[in-house]
């Protein structure tokens with residue numbers, strides 16, 4: 001039962017709610033219950049239901065939610081977006097997060113204006129119906145969590161606080177070194193990482209940038225999939241970069257724009273988490289009745 005407080009939903013919003021709810025009830029929730037009993041290695045093994053869910057989600061276009069319309073995205077209103085995310089969370093917080101972050105590198109690339117990057121990663125992702133392209137958002141580090149997000153505080157420009165993962169310009173390429181934490185969702189299965197890292201360490205966290213890094217290259221390695229008490233269907237794990245060379249155009253956000261991006265991403269991620277866990281709370285309430 002859902003105590004529907006907003007009686008003013010439009011037909012479009014009702015249909016977003018019904019369609020997403022059906023997908024959540026029929027696909028996400030049963031798979032999550034099954035994955036909850038498995039080890040983190042079994043969750044991502046060939047033949048695991050996790051892959052089936054990714055494929056079904058991609059076939060229905062759920063991975064394109066954040067993309068511009070020209071790449072198959074749907075321009076949902078903020079309320080429709082909340083409704084969609086809440087229903088995904090009602091079905092499974094694990095998959096709501098996994099499918100949400102999967103689009104990060106491709107969404108950032110789609111807004112870069114760089115045609116090479118769009119051809120290389122965005123168009124293949126927009127046509128993907130088999131979940132061959134899986135993204136992740138690699139921001140957290142073993143030594144940096146909330147402190148990397150303190151926009152608006154003096155600590156944001158404190159030279160003593162910056163990512164340990166760095167990008168150094170060398171000719172036409174960036175050289176990337178460092179590590180992202182075991183919290184990175186899709187960390188051990190992702191093909192591309194939307195990586196927040198330090199470009200100008202002299203400006204502290206404010207000297208950050210965002211790089212789209214393909215993860216199938218020499219010098220990239222992963223940790224073990226993280227073993228957790230909850231959200232066991234959500235793959236998470238470390239990513240290590242050892243002298244990765246990246247074409248300059250893959251740095252889609254430079255330090256001058258980085259604070260605005262952090263501002264926007266915090267708004268997006270915090271609103272997204274609120275919507276997902278409103279869905280989880282609703283599911284718990286229904287279960288308790």
Ligand SMILES: Cc1cc2nc3c(=O)[nH]c(=O)nc-3n(C[C@H](O)[C@H](O)[C@H](O)COP(=O)(O)OP(=O)(O)OC[C@H]3O[C@@H](n4cnc5c(N)ncnc54)[C@H](O)[C@@H]3O)c2cc1C
Pocket residue numbers: 097101136137138139140141144145146147183184185186231
């Ligand atoms: C399910 C899940 C999925 C995640 N997915 C991703 C992902 O896809 N990619 C990724 O990069 N990371 C991901 N994370 C990591 C997440 O973004 C970090 O956990 C978060 O930024 C907090 O960082 P931290 O864990 O290092 O905690 P810390 O920043 O060390 O905080 C520890 C405690 O200190 C408190 N605290 C921190 N700063 C202050 C302050 N200034 N004043 C008062 N109290 C403070 C916090 O509230 C908290 O209680 C995920 C985490 C979880 C649990």
